[in-house]
Amino acid sequence: MTEMVNEQNEKDVFVRAYTAMVLSRTFDKKIVMAQRQGRIGFYTPSIGQEATQVGLSMALDHDDVIFQYYRDVALMIHRGVPIEVILDQIMGNAEDESKGRQMPSHYTAKKYNFMSVQSPVATNLPLAVGAAYALRYQKKNTVVVATFGDGSTSTPDFHAAMNLAAVFNLPVIFLCENNGWAISLPTEKQTKVEISEKAAAYGMKGIKVDGNNFIETYKATMEAVERARSGKGPTLIDAISFRMGAHSTSDDPSKYRSQTVEEGSEKDPITVAEEQLKSLGYLNDSLIAKIKEESTKMVNDKFDIQEKIPAPVPSTMFDDVYAEKNWIIKEEEDDIL
Amino acid sequence: MSTMNMVQALNSTLDHIMSGDNSVILLGEDIGKDGGVFRVTEGLQAKYGEERVIDTPLVELGIVGMSVGMSLMGVKAIPEIQFQDFIYTAFDQIINQMAKMRYRSGGGFTLPMVLRTPYGGGIKGGLYHSQSGEAYFAHTAGLVVVTPSNPYDAKGLLISSVESPDPVIFLEPKRLYRAAKIEVPDEDYRVKIGEAARPMEGDDLTIITYGAMVPTVLNTVKKNNLNADVLDLRTLLPMDVNAIISSAKKTGRVVIVHEAPRTLGMGAEISALISERAIEYLYAPILRVTGPDIPFPYRLEDYYMPGEARIMKAVKRVMEFR
Structure with a gap:
């Protein structure tokens, strides 16, 4: 929800942002552990990108539409998607909105205006442009956001979407969660220029922001939201953070990088937030400990409950290919089941 | 109208x-x-x-x-x-x-x-x-x-x-x-998705086609006085399997005509469907008349496009098969 921060609500808004970051971090660590224990199949943690995602979420309304990528759990949590919904997708259980069809980290959350996540990177960007076109045509004052990693900026879809959004002057925010790495490729080998500078080539505003700082990211996003809502067109935000974990649970980053950011170090976005909120007098060590403790309990409890939900029944795999099954699918279902 | x-x-x-x-x-x-x-x-x-x-x-x-x-x-x-x-x-x-x-x-x-x-x-x-x-x-x-x-x-x-x-x-x-x-017609009407048309009815053989090849097939049938069942698929996914199988069973001889290259083209699927469901009704192999498996040539396109001569060659093979 757009958080118009003022003197009265600043403490609540900021503490809520911090709580979402902690919950996301706790969640990610739990899921990575559960994957190692063989309790889930795969995961792409957001560790290191919590401030970027929460800062973005703070600037958005419920009606704004998000075409997200597969590393946006803090964004979902702050936007109010229940932990259960996220767990159901990761577990691919019978309660999952996509009926267990997609591998973990590929969420759909229609109620929260989260579109459905794809694997092929940046293919969500042209969709965001089309959605923005349609919403403007329908006279809705809605902003559309596409999130993606730094690797996505090399794709034809990125170029197509940036150009189209600028040509049609659409209310789109392209938020690059620049975590420094596209699996094994560092950003400096992905592109010769700063990602924010690419915006100029399309006639679009580009902003580079410290994605480790949720307040700075929020402010940059608010600027883009205001531009979009007032009909002034799209914005590219390059939010710089660091992928503190592996690309996914199937990846071993020690093979290609020696650089790391330790949890709790001064480059950890959660540490940055703690220092900010302590100096503002909104948090102290005991409050921080309480928030972390509650997050751990919540994640553990909910994981154990959702884990008991069974897999979808086999016949569901033949549903939703079309509005109605054609004869081919009916025949194959009869043959297989 | x-x-x-x-x-x-x-x-x-x-x-x-x-x-x-x-x-x-x-x-x-x-x-x-x-x-x-x-x-x-x-x-x-x-x-x-x-x-x-x-x-x-x-x-x-x-x-x-x-x-x-x-x-x-x-x-x-x-x-x-x-x-x-x-x-x-x-x-x-x-x-x-x-x-x-x-x-x-x-x-x-x-x-x-x-x-x-x-x-x-x-x-x-x-x-x-x-x-x-x-x-x-x-x-x-x-x-x-x-x-x-x-x-x-x-x-x-x-x-x-x-x-x-x-x-x-x-x-x-x-x-x-x-x-x-x-x-x-000036008013609205619908051609149902998944339903083939049968622009000509006949008993001797079935010719299955679609798109640009339909007029070519119909002209060939008329010119050569063939007693052919011609199916215009109109929908390629999902194909009208009932129309395909009932016609194949009726005539027992099938030729498939399309402009796209032969290998893994629609003809391959149509042929497989008939083989799986009606092989005991067939008097002859199912033949395909298609574009060749080459890129589409500019100057020689008339040789690429299936025409009367190639269709009749397949029809004769199917009709004369013993």
Whole structure:
């Protein structure tokens, strides 16, 4: 929800942002552990990108539409998607909105205006442009956001979407969660220029922001939201953070990088937030400990409950290919089941 | 009733659809001011404005991707890809977004969009203005693939496609755009998706075809006085299996004719369906008359396109098989 921060609500808004970051971090660590224990199949943690995602979420309304990528759990949590919904997708259980069809980290959350996540990177960007076109045509004052990693900026879809959004002057925010790495490729080998500078080539505003700082990211996003809502067109935000974990649970980053950011170090976005909120007098060590403790309990409890939900029944795999099954699918279902 | 060719039928149908439904938006390259390179959208931008008939930048993947995004928000997008030969940069969008959205969102997000594109040879277009890529799309679950062979079906299939809750690839055989004028009713009617037509009935053999090859087959049948059952598939995914099998059982001799290359073309699937379901009714092998497995040649295109001579060669083999 757009958080118009003022003197009265600043403490609540900021503490809520911090709580979402902690919950996301706790969640990610739990899921990575559960994957190692063989309790889930795969995961792409957001560790290191919590401030970027929460800062973005703070600037958005419920009606704004998000075409997200597969590393946006803090964004979902702050936007109010229940932990259960996220767990159901990761577990691919019978309660999952996509009926267990997609591998973990590929969420759909229609109620929260989260579109459905794809694997092929940046293919969500042209969709965001089309959605923005349609919403403007329908006279809705809605902003559309596409999130993606730094690797996505090399794709034809990125170029197509940036150009189209600028040509049609659409209310789109392209938020690059620049975590420094596209699996094994560092950003400096992905592109010769700063990602924010690419915006100029399309006639679009580009902003580079410290994605480790949720307040700075929020402010940059608010600027883009205001531009979009007032009909002034799209914005590219390059939010710089660091992928503190592996690309996914199937990846071993020690093979290609020696650089790391330790949890709790001064480059950890959660540490940055703690220092900010302590100096503002909104948090102290005991409050921080309480928030972390509650997050751990919540994640553990909910994981154990959702884990008991069974897999979808086999016949569901033949549903939703079309509005109605054609004869081919009916025949194959009869043959297989 | 009005007498019109396929371009006129498509144009007047799009006009009619747009006048009745504000949520319909057309987009593509040169479709607005220019009316499309084949003039299918002629006059529509002047009538409905630049916001509803969009001249897009030159980017096929963007046209398809934007259409997917629009459709998710409740707009009915009807994108045009200028030539099917240029669709491949949008292939990722078609295969991974357009075809899979309903499935991967558990039925929550649907895409009632119609992607129109001219395909096939016969206009001296060479390698890149002549391709018949229908098998690429018919191989993809989540898509519906249709192709009309005359102005009447063009109108009825287009209305059905726009009303379809599923994403449709609407393939327009460009060689037939202005090939014939026939009577087309002024009022709305539908050609049901998944239903083949039987433009000629006969008992000696079955010829299964679609798109630009339909008139070629019909002329061959008439000229040679064949007693043939001719099927015009009209929908390539899902094909009308009942029409195919009942005709194969009736005649016991089947020839399949299409312009696309033979290897893994629609003919391969049709042949397999018949083999699986009606092999005991067959008197002869199922033969395919198709484009060769080469790129589409410019100067020698008449040798590429299946014609009467090649069709009759296959018919004779099937009829004389002992």
